[in-house]
Amino acid sequence: MAKHYRPGRSLLIFIASIVGLAVWAFWPGQNHAPKLGLDLRGGTQVILSPQVAAGTTLSQEQLNQTVAIIRQRVDGFGVAESEVTIQGTGDGAKIIVTIPGETSRTVVDQLKTTAQLNFRAVVAIDYGSPQPTPTPSDSASPSGSASPSASASATPTPTPSPTPSPSVSVAPELMVPPIQSPDAAGDFADRFAALDCATSDIKNGATDDPAQYLISCEKDGSIKYVLAPADLVGTDIESATAGLPQQGAGGWQVDLQMTTEGAKKFADSTTNLSSQKTPNNQFAIVLDGVVISAPAVNEPILGGSAVISGSFTADEARALAQVLKFGALPVSLDVDEVQQISPTLGNDQLHAGLLAGGFGLLLVIIYLLLYYRALGVIAVISLFAAAIMTYLVFIILGRGIGFTLTLAGIAGAIVSIGITADSFVIYFERIRDEIREGKRLRAAVDQGWTRARRTILAADFVSLLAAGILYYLSVGSVRGFAFTLGLITFVDIAVAFMFTRSLVTKLGNSRWMNAGSAWTGVSPERLGVTKSAQEVN
Amino acid sequence: MASLSRLGNSLYRGDVSFNIVGRRKAWYAVSGILIALSIATLGVRGLNLGIEFKGGAEFSVPVAQATDQSVTQARETVIAAGETPSTVTIIGGNKVRIQTPALTTEESNALSSALAESFGVPEAEIKVQLVGPTWGDEVSKNAARALLVFLVLVAIFLSVYFEWPMAIAALVALAHDVLITVGIYALSGFEVTPASVIGFLTILGYSLYDTVVVFDKVKENTKGIHGGSRSTYSEAANLALNQTLVRSINTSVVALLPVLSILVVGVSLLGVGTLNDLALALFVGMLVGTYSSIFVATPILCQIKERQAENIALAKRVAARRKSGSIGDEVKVVIAPGAPIVNSAGPRQQQVKKTRARRSKR
Numbered sequence: 001m002a003k004h005y006r007p008g009r010s011l012l013i014f015i016a017s018i019v020g021l022a023v024w025a026f027w028p029g030q031n032h033a034p035k036l037g038l039d040l041r042g043g044t045q046v047i048l049s050p051q052v053a054a055g056t057t058l059s060q061e062q063l064n065q066t067v068a069i070i071r072q073r074v075d076g077f078g079v080a081e082s083e084v085t086i087q088g089t090g091d092g093a094k095i096i097v098t099i100p101g102e103t104s105r106t107v108v109d110q111l112k113t114t115a116q117l118n119f120r121a122v123v124a125i126d127y128g129s130p131q132p133t134p135t136p137s138d139s140a141s142p143s144g145s146a147s148p149s150a151s152a153s154a155t156p157t158p159t160p161s162p163t164p165s166p167s168v169s170v171a172p173e174l175m176v177p178p179i180q181s182p183d184a185a186g187d188f189a190d191r192f193a194a195l196d197c198a199t200s201d202i203k204n205g206a207t208d209d210p211a212q213y214l215i216s217c218e219k220d221g222s223i224k225y226v227l228a229p230a231d232l233v234g235t236d237i238e239s240a241t242a243g244l245p246q247q248g249a250g251g252w253q254v255d256l257q258m259t260t261e262g263a264k265k266f267a268d269s270t271t272n273l274s275s276q277k278t279p280n281n282q283f284a285i286v287l288d289g290v291v292i293s294a295p296a297v298n299e300p301i302l303g304g305s306a307v308i309s310g311s312f313t314a315d316e317a318r319a320l321a322q323v324l325k326f327g328a329l330p331v332s333l334d335v336d337e338v339q340q341i342s343p344t345l346g347n348d349q350l351h352a353g354l355l356a357g358g359f360g361l362l363l364v365i366i367y368l369l370l371y372y373r374a375l376g377v378i379a380v381i382s383l384f385a386a387a388i389m390t391y392l393v394f395i396i397l398g399r400g401i402g403f404t405l406t407l408a409g410i411a412g413a414i415v416s417i418g419i420t421a422d423s424f425v426i427y428f429e430r431i432r433d434e435i436r437e438g439k440r441l442r443a444a445v446d447q448g449w450t451r452a453r454r455t456i457l458a459a460d461f462v463s464l465l466a467a468g469i470l471y472y473l474s475v476g477s478v479r480g481f482a483f484t485l486g487l488i489t490f491v492d493i494a495v496a497f498m499f500t501r502s503l504v505t506k507l508g509n510s511r512w513m514n515a516g517s518a519w520t521g522v523s524p525e526r527l528g529v530t531k532s533a534q535e536v537n
Numbered sequence: 538m539a540s541l542s543r544l545g546n547s548l549y550r551g552d553v554s555f556n557i558v559g560r561r562k563a564w565y566a567v568s569g570i571l572i573a574l575s576i577a578t579l580g581v582r583g584l585n586l587g588i589e590f591k592g593g594a595e596f597s598v599p600v601a602q603a604t605d606q607s608v609t610q611a612r613e614t615v616i617a618a619g620e621t622p623s624t625v626t627i628i629g630g631n632k633v634r635i636q637t638p639a640l641t642t643e644e645s646n647a648l649s650s651a652l653a654e655s656f657g658v659p660e661a662e663i664k665v666q667l668v669g670p671t672w673g674d675e676v677s678k679n680a681a682r683a684l685l686v687f688l689v690l691v692a693i694f695l696s697v698y699f700e701w702p703m704a705i706a707a708l709v710a711l712a713h714d715v716l717i718t719v720g721i722y723a724l725s726g727f728e729v730t731p732a733s734v735i736g737f738l739t740i741l742g743y744s745l746y747d748t749v750v751v752f753d754k755v756k757e758n759t760k761g762i763h764g765g766s767r768s769t770y771s772e773a774a775n776l777a778l779n780q781t782l783v784r785s786i787n788t789s790v791v792a793l794l795p796v797l798s799i800l801v802v803g804v805s806l807l808g809v810g811t812l813n814d815l816a817l818a819l820f821v822g823m824l825v826g827t828y829s830s831i832f833v834a835t836p837i838l839c840q841i842k843e844r845q846a847e848n849i850a851l852a853k854r855v856a857a858r859r860k861s862g863s864i865g866d867e868v869k870v871v872i873a874p875g876a877p878i879v880n881s882a883g884p885r886q887q888q889v890k891k892t893r894a895r896r897s898k899r
Contacts, residue, residue, distance in 0.1 A: 360795025418792025466742030
């Protein structure tokens with residue numbers, strides 16, 4: 001046993017792995033701090049549960065589509081590091097939206113609104129800056145093509161449009177999206193002129209009335225439109241798929257199939273549109289009041305199926321198909337929980353958590369030092385090693401799998417201080433037991449480990465089991481706690497097996513420890529071993 | 538410290554022994570009373586469930602100094618906004634917390650604006666939490682499911698790693714811990730939030746962890762006792778308890794210190810919140826957990842084991858041997874609940890020097 005174990009080597013491996021983790025965690029150009037959860041830095045968290053009609057079940061596809069649409073809306077808020085995640089599966093699935101830093105009250109409404117999709121004929125277009133009539137390169141036909149205006153006509157210069165001339169003044173409340181009018185009369189033209197897509201809230205989406213005229217912007221804010229009342233609404237579309245043309249020529253496109261009723265409406269609409277001049281031959285695909293795409297129509301499309309083509313990338317085509325197909329959320333959403341925490345409060349909680357952790361650690365250190373003396377020093381160093389390792393793993397996991405540290409997680413970490421220290425307590429008590437049996441220190445360290453190891457593993461296994469089950473069967477903060485607990489249990493095993501044991505073995509070989517001073521914490525006299533008993537061994 | 542260490546020595550050798558297993562009736566009585574009290578309190582008062590379980594809305598408004606005046610002001614603002622405040626409380630001296638029955642997001646937005654205006658704070662500074670009425674059910678359902686799966690797996694693990702009587706004893710101790718902790722929540726009226734549920738679930742892990750450590754020693758001590766007639770199962774188990782007593786005390790202190798610090802720091806800095814909800818459950822649960830692993834789990838284990846044929850036979854052999862008086866020093870189980878017998882170690886400093894000197898001469 002003693003011959004095979006080389007404390008120096010496992011110490012080296014342990015230190016190397018800490019250094020490795022540190023290099024990984026602090027690699028230049030990355031985040032160097034653990035990712036903080038919402039309760040520690042403020043923001044909004046919404047837990048939504050998708051609802052489907054009674055008797056039907058939620059399909060994975062529906063769930064994915066819903067998440068994709070919500071993600072799109074969240075991206076609209078423009079907050080970095082926003083997250084949309086799914087927890088659970090099937091009917092029990094939850095969609096968890098976290099938007100750090102954002103605590104505005106309208107966020108929740110915007111998330112759960114069922115998006116509205118409609119097709120509107122284009123009345124007027126303003127490209128912002130003068131351009132050589134960037135007519136969309138044409139046609140949505142039975143197999144026609146239409147360019148997604150976003151790519152075809154993106155304004156190269158992001159300079160503000162010349163249109164909002166100082167002469168036009170419109171009351172701000174008239175500019176709150178959706179900007180609509182039943183007849184496009186009166187100040188509608190002024191409102192159009194006054195609109196600046198770069199600053200307007202239109203991009204964030206708003207539910208528009210399909211029966212009214214609408215002033216809107218292209219998704220990227222490059223183009224503004226006046227749009228006629230809707231010809232078709234989302235429910236008129238049977239299916240939409242992204243694909244490559246059968247003949248192989250050209251880029252990605254979106255194939256549209258209308259419902260029977262939709263086909264009729266679309267036929268009427270395209271017949272009318274195709275007879276118009278640019279830009280009035282275009283129809284805009286409007287989602288949540290925002291123009292997604294505005295292809296032109298060159299000929300009437302009568303069959304109810306159409307192709308929208310242009311310079312799409314595969315992703316753009318898929319995204320458009322998804323909007324067309326699932327523009328309206330495929331399911332309705334119930335709000336399970338909303339939490340909005342101000343950044344100030346988040347900061348307070350973080351500080352309180354860290355303070356509690358630091359204070360707790362200090363108390364444990366004092367106790368260990370008083371009771372175990374030299375061994376206590378090893379325990380304290382091991383605790384720090386565990387703390388460093390945990391911190392590094394937090395950083396790495398924050399980057400790798402989006403692990404966020406929440407208040408519950410910090411609590412988990414603080415609780416784990418005790419469980420980690422307990423491994424040392426078990427080990428040290430075993431060593432002392434062996435010495436009480438009259439063994440010499442070196443032998444006691446070895447024997448003590450063999451016995452303690454089993455206990456530590458069995459006890460840690462129970463902790464891991466608890467953490468694992470909590471993690472798989474729970475949602476939200478419980479999960480964060482379970483994850484932290486499980487993680488730290490692993491760290492505990494690594495530290496106890498590779499670090500603490502090596503240090504104790506090294507120390508056990510030292511002359512000073514074997515001399516049995518009261519400060520060693522393993523002094524035979526203090527452990528009640530009489531000299532005669534020691535002599536015998 | 539030194540005296541605890543010396544007590545450890547005496548306990549280990551059996552010079553001092555607390556007859557824990559033998560007095561099981563006393564422990565059962567203590568636990569029984571605690572459990573009965575818990576169940577009674579639960580039945581009468583019930584748990585103070587947080588809005589996460591009932592559904593509802595909670596607003597936390599930061600104020601410079603929270604007084605009764607701010608509570609009245611908050612109450613009036615809520616009523617003026619057309620809602621009913623269910624509770625308004627001061628938290629940590631600088632926050633007013635308002636809870637109402639479930640609100641829609643529109644209602645909640647209106648109320649939070651009204652509160653912001655009334656207290657003159659930016660709206661974004663107000664903490665808002667809205668919980669749908671079904672959410673709490675799901676949280677509880679998930680927790681219950683987690684609990685069930687956990688118990689089954691733990692029972693399997695313990696039966697494989699130890700033996701089935703140990704699994705049963707450990708689970709009884711576990712139920713004991715959770716019941717008493719929940720009872721204390723009912724008694725104190727502390728709010729039960731998801732964080733407290735996390736606390737309860739952690740207690741499960743901790744309580745078992747502690748029991749596993751004790752049982753590991755029991756397993757070691759009872760290995761091979763059937764070959765002889767030196768001590769009965771209960772006596773061997775009792776020795777194991779005594780030998781791990783110092784470990785149990787140290788572990789509890791080390792585990793409780795950080796939790797205590799969460800409670801103190803949490804209450805003084807944040808008032809009510811996740812940290813405290815969690816820490817109270819943990820604090821109580823860990824205390825009870827340590828108690829039960831020593832005073833409940835092992836006595837129950839011994840009760841089960843003493844009914845097994847081989848242990849009955851063993852007890853008979855031991856009794857017969859003691860009667861015949863063939864081994865005198867075997868009856869060494871001294872019942873000494875009070876002062877531990879201090880082993881003669883002599884003046885410490887001198888002793889150390891002597892040893893060192895002798896060693897260097899060699």
